[in-house]
Amino acid sequence: MTMPKQEAKPLERDPLSSGDRGAVTPAVGVSDVSVRFRGKNRDVTALRDVSLDVAPGEFVALVGPSGCGKSTLLKLVAGLLKPSTGEVRLGGEQVKGPRHDIGYVFQRAALLEWRSARRNILLQAEIRKMPAARARERVDALIRMTGLDGFEDAYPHELSGGMQQRVALCRALLHEPPVLLMDEPFGALDALTREQMNMELNRIWRETGTTVLLVTHSISEAVYLADRVVVMSPRPGTITEIIEVGLDAEREYGETLGRPEFRDAAAHIRDLLGAASAHD
Structure with missing residues (x-):
């Protein structure tokens, strides 16, 4: 389906330099984290000695071979798993x-088939017991923002x-989370739809100023x-x-892919991962 075009109204952003990041409380702080899973026959170390600070409003992507612990790291940030060692902080709070x-978007939209798009988004408000008027106002704004x-x-x-994933994204953003976690959200989409969703996500990120942590297998x-x-090693993930x-921050898709900064970064990541470890 063809989606209506919308004019982006970029948020005024002043991306932090490496030095500036240390001067503010990270939106996400991961310190010396390791995760070990105990199995029947052996223990498996999924992550080892991982440290990462993500500044407020920053967009950070995690890439690495399958099984390296990328999704495990997201679950740690969401509090769905506890680290074996180390600690995770959100906004300075352990x-x-x-x-x-937080907001969480998965590879599958996981919408309820008996609910309309609007009512799928409002499910978040019902669970959180948000004031009805505020929830309706927020849903209307998100529907406009995502072209629904x-x-x-x-x-x-x-x-x-692609439209189902837009609904899932609206649902995750309904309560205006300071941090949005995204686990391969576009992995099941065809190439053209994925490209369009990349452009939409860039625009939405610029408009909302939300901190984003994205897991993807796509280098581009x-x-x-x-x-x-963040480039991760094979398991145990470091x-x-x-x-x-x-x-x-504002990036036109075709022009950006031709930029030397893009080509250099993508080539370097491919070298780090190796041809057998990641795919585009």
Whole structure:
């Protein structure tokens, strides 16, 4: 389905330099974290000695081979898992259990088939017991922001995969979370829809100023969207290198892919991962 075009109104952002990041409380702080899972026959170390600070309003992408602990790291930030060693903080507060103030988008939209797009988004408000008037106002704003005008009363089977993911994104953003976690949200989409969703996510990030932590297997997606790309090693997952992308926040897709900063960052990440470890 063809989505209506919208004019982006970029938030005024002043991306932090490496030095500035240390001067503010990180939106996400991961300190010397390791995760070990105990199995029947052996223990498995998923993450080892991982440290990462994400500044407020920053977009950070995680890339690495399958099984390296990228999704495990998101679950730690969300409080769905506890680290075996080390600690995780959100806004300076230690994560000790499931966090209800963050937003989470998964690879599958996981919409309720018997609810319209609007009512799927409002499910978040019902669970959180948000004031009804505020929730309706917020839903209307998100529907406009994501280009879902005219589809708010459609049911999931009437929506394309990309539109279903827009609904899932609206649901995750309804309560205006300071941190948005995204685990391969566009992995199941076709190439053209994925490209469009990349452009939409860049615009939405600029408008909202939300801190984003994205897991992806796509190098080009990571470099196009992120301020920094965290490259992880095979299991046990450690941080191999953190790449500063060096692009302006507002990025036109075709032009950005031709920029030397984009090409250099993507090539360096491919070298770090190796041809057998990641795919585009």
